[in-house]
Amino acid sequence: MADLSKSISTTSVALQARGVTKHYEGVTALDHASLSVEAGEIHALLGGNGAGKSTLISIISGLTKPDSGEIVLAGEVMSASGPLAAMSAGISTIYQELSLVPALSVLDNIYLGRELKRKTLGLPLASDRRRMESEVRDLAAGFGVTASELRQPVSEFGALKKRSIEIIKALAFDTKVLILDEPTSGLEDAERQVLFGHMRSMRDRGVSLIWVTHHLEELFGLADKATVFKDGRTVGTVDIASTSVGELIGLMFGAAQEEFGGGDIRKITHLEPSTGRRVVLSAKNLSRGSVVRDISLDVHEGEIVGLAGLAGAGRTEVVRLLMGLDARTAGTVELEGRRLSLRNSSAAYRAGLAMLPEDRKQLGILADLSTAQNISISSLSTVASAGFWMSRRKERALAEDYRRQLGIKTPDVDARIGNLSGGNQQKAIVARCFNTSPKLLIFDEPTQGIDVSAKVEVHALVRDYAAKGGAAILIASEIEELLELSHRVLVMKKGQVVGEITGIPAAIEEGHFARIKSEVLTLSAAGQNS
Amino acid sequence: MASKPQSVGQVMRNAWERLLVDPTLGVISLLLIFALIAAFALPVFFGGNNIYNLVGASITVMILSIGMTVVLISGGIDLSVGAVMALCAGVAATVIKMGAPLIVAFIAAIIVGIAAGLLNGLFITRVGLPDFIATLAMMGFASGLLYIATQGVPIIGYMTGEYYMIGGLQPLFGPVTFPILVAIVLALVVGWVLARTRLGAHFFAAGSNAVAARQSGVPVRWVKTQAYVLSGTCAAIAGIILAGRNNNVPADLGTGYEIQAISAAIIGGASLMGGRGRVLGAVLGALTLALAINIINLAGVPSSYQKIVIGVILILAVIANYLSELARGATVRRKAKRLSSIAA
């Protein structure tokens, strides 16, 4: 091993990951993954949800310890662990989740963990805010953060500004490797260009940039190379100059891509258009502050309505309003002609709504309960007698039923659900929703973080549900997934609906997939004057 | 839409919101209201040494609440301050009775306070006990130790001439007593640490968003441990002073002090959610509490009502805290809206 690392130091390789493996709760997040990034290059990491990009990033930035494998920085194996060690070695990271401290000022956030000191009574005790401010002022101005804003607490700013602060924080130091995890999500076009400009100038200074993105078209003319991950494994590295979006998608989704172009679509095209069908849900002028603004939508029987948009466009916020999980500031919702109270989630379930939430681990499963108990929790009266007396027998029978029907792979329906794989957990949540016999079912990122084969199965469940006349609202960040499943897509931006695309199954059938996709992308990313 | 002339109601509402949003303004106005009530309704308020005594009586809680504020800022809570304070008072008194010089006794007491804080911190950050369970256990442990050491009989006969001075029973110069001096110095030092140093920023970071702090390389566990050590130290200092003021150390000396310290910190604007709090707020909060107790005493209400009043004040303080969070959210939203309308 030592010989190998010596030979590497003679080349221009800045950072290498070798044979990195990581397991989480029985799920393999990374399986002997590797990555090699040269100095002065922009290197994209690509892959679907759950491909392992985030885990690799978190290992490189010192937050997670790998089960095996090593990270080599400038020819030397990184031995010290922890985020501070990674940072002092010259690795900075911009995380996808905003990782700012609301209580601290912008300046303190930028320098958090790396404060400059000033001598007080001969001791370097106090932070030297003046020096910190003067060093970062010009950089901050480039991202539209003024000197006075540097002194304000971060909690006073909106999402866009926070993203800029995050970028300033990463750029403010002598960085050898900069990792950007979806840095453009929620950014406007102009801001995006500013960021890209900074990325180029950093590359010219010899910094290596590792860039995670889902927007493949952003890569061209900016990134040098791309390494594709799939199911925790490295698929391969390609030169951006000699590849195409199509080829990248092929690498990223492999078998799943076949599904997208394959026979399944024909199955749903026999559905009639939504017009003329019974309206199941009708929302009018739904608002929540500036997060959700004046949303009106109808969902018909047998119809899947997709919500498209970038992160922060307000899609999840809309369905949370429907479920009564957040309070609305205006608007009404009718389900089969009856006004919903929108007061709380139990009222929503009673009225006939059900939701499969995003973030399965935090909001979906009840990890310490069994699979059977997870399935029954939203419809306990179906497994109880006299309205409150639980019947273990009924509950088990119900779970066994769904286990066969949906193909939930578990040794025992009485076993803790937290130990199942993501896909099987998700199927149990689908079973939970089905068992409430919902009039309208909301799927929020139904395939997030589950493997490809489970993904295909969940897709089949969603389609099947609609084919039997069920009405559904679907949110999916992966635009291919959204278009494959929806009959109609509403595009959201800044809490508003900015466009609608109808007749999707028929259009895809006629071979217009790429056109619709670019249409959705254009709408969701359009400039300020939309 | 953008720039409408503000109506009187609007101005009033903005003022009210600022009052709710700025914790220090809130506690100052509360203090003023109490003082006004006292001044008009109770002529004895300004009589004799009343105000002087009031300030003297508030010092112990004040010192405890300074440490408590730091713990709250870093996202924890310390229930053991009262018991640790009493234990430290017992240690100081016992060491003096053994014939050691005062300074040795004080160092011994402070070491015990630091050790208690360190144990709290380690059990919370290393063993992973919930904050309140670890400090509740420490409360039982420390008060149990003092009971065993004293066998339920108050420690007496340790007072010396200097100790009268340190306890604040005799002023140093003018009206200034030693405890007042200590409280001022402590408030200035801790305030400086919070506002100006790296550790201060780390306290806020650990309590406000521990994940982000960790990602930025802040050693969150160690930072929280330091907060508990600071709280333990404050408890020791308070214990030393209280032993001097009280003339004796009964086994239940610390009972009820933890709730007063928490109340003072929360009245002063510290949040149980972490990431918020001010030393000045804690100082004013302690004064407010002492003033409230003083008022009910002067009004002839039996002292047995003290506990009830403190409990009610604490509940009102957390409700005010809750309203302040709401108002804060509304203000931020309005500000964001205004900014976006300017941009458009």
Next chain:
Amino acid sequence: MRSSSPIARIMSIPGIPMTVVLILTVIVFQVLNPVFIDGRTLGNYLTNGIPIILLTLGVAIVIIGGGIDLSVGTVAGLSAGTTMFALVNGAPLAVGIAVGCGTGLLFGLVNGFLVAYLGINDFIVTLATLNIAAGLLVVLSQVQPLQGVTVPGFAELTKGTVFGIPASFFIAGAIFVIAQLLLAKTIIGRRLYATGISAPASNVAGVSVPHLRLFTFAASGLLAGIAGVLLSSRLGAVQAFLGIGYEFIAIAGAVVGGITLAGGGGSVWAALVGGLFLATLQQGLRLNNVDPVYFSIVTAVAIVFGVVFERQVRRVVLQDALHRTAEFTTARDRTVHETPPVEHVDAFAAPEGSKNDGK
């Protein structure tokens, strides 16, 4: 640790380890002092322990639902005081009992309202009501000495016997049976555990979390009220400081019994044996002439030990379950690969297959 023995699995059930410890403790005390389980003292020590065990149950219900209640001790004390106050002033027995239970319930509802509907930190709310209840008892005891009640039947609540068994056993027994059925067999119980495991996830799944929160605090308050009535009956006189520090014993009992502090884990049985263990310890130390102040230190150590033990057991059990599921999953993967759909066999699937063969 890879495949745990049946014994390890049984020991991971909440309450079982403490049951073993409890039996061992009783044996040790019996050997040290044969008076320990002699018919009369046994009845006495259990009767003395019942109020604490009821408080432990109340705290346990709140903790299982994901909260904490510090006020149980002084609320029990105050309830004892109000019961006595009503009886001293000539109220009939039923009214006295109702007043005591009502006091507890009222405090529980206030706690629950502030926590569940205003979203205020449960810990602070109950710390405040702890003090308010303690203060009210002091005030009440100054209004009138709380003793000297001769209402027929009152003392018999704890001192009387039915078929030779102390009357309070029947009361406590009935309460535990009801609680056990409620938690283990009803919809409310299931929702309670779900809320304790994850309130946000339960909310998304349609459980009305605030109602449940209110319910847990109300239950805990009512149990404190009943404990108060029994306390006043047994003591015959209510002192101003009654109940102070009981919350500490009750929480310790719940924790050592095997109630998960993070919520969602534990059982009525766990609360029962945990409370009983501390009652036994208290009684045993007293019989062996150990200074009662040591009890507070022992309780503090027991809390820490209980939490650490529970966490270790959980880790072992989780790891074990993980291995079993992982084995199962690997087996499934193999079967999938034996009959792959045509599209599935591509360049990327190949290395995985060969890797599996290599293992």
